[in-house]
Structures are given as structure tokens and as C-alpha cells.
Amino acid sequence: MSRLRESLIELIRRTSAEIPDDVQTAILRGLEQEKEGTIAKSALEIIERNIGLAKSKSQPICQDTGSILFYIDCPVGLNQIEFGREAREAVKEATKLGYLRQNSVDSITGKNDGTNLGPGAPSLHFHQHTSEDTSVRLVLKGGGCENVGAQFSLPNTKLDANRDLDGCRKVILEAVHQAQGRGCGPGVLGVCIGGDRASGYEFSKREFLRDLDDRNPDPKLDELEQDILKTANELGIGPMGFGGKTTLLGVKIGAANRVPASYFVSVSYMCWAFRRDGATLANDGEITGWLY
């Protein structure tokens, strides 16, 4: 087995079994906030116990492997065809090892061949850069939270949302309200203002690569992020939609240019079982460091 494939299997194992520190810290903050004796508190206690168990047993935090999203930053010379082949083999092997559930279904026949491979699965996003370093990030995004994502076209009369940041605020909060606990909250929002229907969702997912505690360099977006986080946590939806103070753990918003005729706001919801990890790789594929 190639060194690269071994490294990618380890990346998958870590991503599937170990929640990133920033997410765990946010969950612990939520746990402290919830009132003793409530079902919200008890839900977060089970979540916290689950995080510990998954890590110690090296088993999936959540059984829903979800969509397997690789983000690769690479130098110009990297052979992307070869990398893709190794990534697919790593997914197949990680599935055999139980790090991933057999989770990929042929949309026409309904067959699940148990490999997690097929058209569009896993999804690989390559980005060339001028640096000589290769890094690979992996996000496993469960289906329950993917299903509560929403895309809005502004203006939206029903929500009184115009083509401005206040309009964005209204539709994003609407998405939180519509999701209730169904996305396995407390969740994290990745939002893209602008783009087209495809790129909007794609950009919104990239926001999940950001550290939960970072601040948006754009002061307007930073203000919007903080406002939505605070307001969402005042709605009383709570963990799993059981009621309580912890509805969201974070909000990350980016922007992409749009065409004059369109103004999309794309909202992706990430569950509390926020599986994201990344590694830098040497030329032979060996892991040289972890990114989270």
C-alpha cells in the first residue's frame, strides 16, 4: 500500500472518530450554560460522553458517514489523477475497517455496493497554489444536517428580506428556525452570500474549514456572524430541538461575487458531530503535521 494511501486512511480515521478541539470546546461551553435537570443538559451530556467514547474506541462519532469531502491544496506538479485514485482506495479501505459506514447509494438503482465509491463519491476539490506544500482537509457531513440546508433568492417578499445584509440576516435566521433540531443541533452555519446556485453552496461548505473561534476579517461579515450566533441562541430551540440556550455553536459567512440579476444566500448546516480534520503531506505522502 502506498504511503499516501496509508496517510489518507489515517486522516479518515481521525476525522471520523475525533472531534476537533474547537468544536468540543464550544460544546462544553454549551453544556455549562444549560440548566441542570433539563433534557437539553442531558442531551449535551450524552453528546459529550459520545465524543469521548468515539475517540477512545477509534470508532465513528456518528454512524452517518455522510458526504465525504476532500479539499486538497497542492503545488502545480502534483498528479491529481493519481491522488484521486489513492483517495478513493483509502475510502474503500476505511469503509472495510469500519471508520466509514457503507454509505453511498446508486441514485437510479438504489444499490449500495458497500465501497462508498461511485459517481461524485467521494468528492475531491483540488486547488493549486504556488507553494511547494501539499495539504489535505477532510469534512464528513452527515445527511441529516445536509437536508436542512437552504438557499434563498433575494428579495424575498414573505420574509421581507431585501438585497442587503439585513435581508441576509433575515433569511439566515429563517433557515435556523426551519431547521429546528433536525440538523442535530447545536449546529454550525456555513453561509455564502452571492455566487450562483452551485457555487453558493460550494462556498458555504468551505466556511466549515475555518476554526470556530476565528473572526471574520471583514468587519461587516464579522458583525453579522456574531449577531446571528447571539440571536439564534435566544430562540430557545436548543440541543436536538429540545429547547434551551445552545442552538448554534458558530456562524461562518463568506461572500462571492454574483451577477446583477441574482442574489443568493446559501446556508449549509453542520451538525454538532462536526467532523473536520486536515494534514500536511510530504512528497512521498507521509503526514508531516495536523492542521486542526
Next chain:
Amino acid sequence: MTHSLSSPISEEAIRELKVGDQVLISGTVFTGRDAVHKYLHDGGELPDGVNLDGGILYHCGPVVLKDDNGEWKVTAAGPTTSIREEPYQGDIMKQFGIRGVIGKGGMADKTLTACKEHGAVYLHAIGGAAQVLAECIIRVRNVYMLDEFGSPEAIWEFEVRDFPAVVTMDSHGESLHKDIFARSEDALAQRR
């Protein structure tokens, strides 16, 4: 208040449960999700050995592996989103005598009505808590329709012990989900 539940469950025991009650489930639980619901609703028959009368159906697609001795071992088993089964659940509940449905995210009016008429509850497990919940599964007794539906969609028969869940829809017409939706809608209206 925490209640213990184990199948077969009587209608009387179910009627005692109220929204917000925490339960610990022990005994037999069968899994069933999208493919199973559609199959049963289309007139499919339960395979021999699957008895849901007074029983508990779990919306779950577990990760199950065979160990070195050829025994099934559940490595991850949290609930899946239940609302997808809304078109089918009420009818299936009544037809097969199901008293409890475990899932996540809650269900809507059709199921709530069926819970009231038939005497059943919706039990919300903690979504994503695959390891805590897998630890509550002490044995895989059997699996049905594995070839037809694949592992996540098959009917797994589990023996569980102290599996934690919350009653979020009861047999008296109450739904925590409806309640929280309405309350959060009001809170949002004040902050728009």
C-alpha cells in the same frame, strides 16, 4: 421523570408517558428506515421472525461489522432523521401494532394523530451519539432483508439495555416539536 420501557409494551403503559419524560429502553428493538417503510407501505410483508406487535421500531442505519468469530458487532448506531417516514409511519404503526418509534428530529401531524388514536409515542434519541447508543446494544439477534436493502437499510434485531431517549410526541396529542417551533417563531418575530 425517567421511565423504563421494554417490549412488548401495553397501551396502558404507553398512555402513562408524557412529552418531556426521559426513558431507558431495554429488550428487543427492530431497526427500519426509508427502504423498509416504503416496502411495508407498498404492501410488503414482514419477514418471518420480525414481530412489531407492542414493539419498538428504531429509525437507524447502523454500522455493523462481523468480528473474527463471525458474530455481528455494532460499531455505531445513532438515530436517523424521522420526518422522511412521515407519509408512512402512522399507517405502519397501526398495521403492525408498534408502540414506540425511536428516531430524531420528530415527526408531524399524521404520526401525532396515529400516536393518539393507536396509543404510541415518539422517542427522540440523541442524533449523532452513535457510540453511546451502540454501547446500549448488547447483542445483534438477527438481520433481515440485508441483501435486498443493504446494511444501513436492513431490518436489524437488537437487544438493548438502558437505551436513553426522550418522549417528544405522546399519545395525548402533545408534541414538543410543535411547541418549540411555535415558541421559537415568536422569539424570532421579536428579533427580525
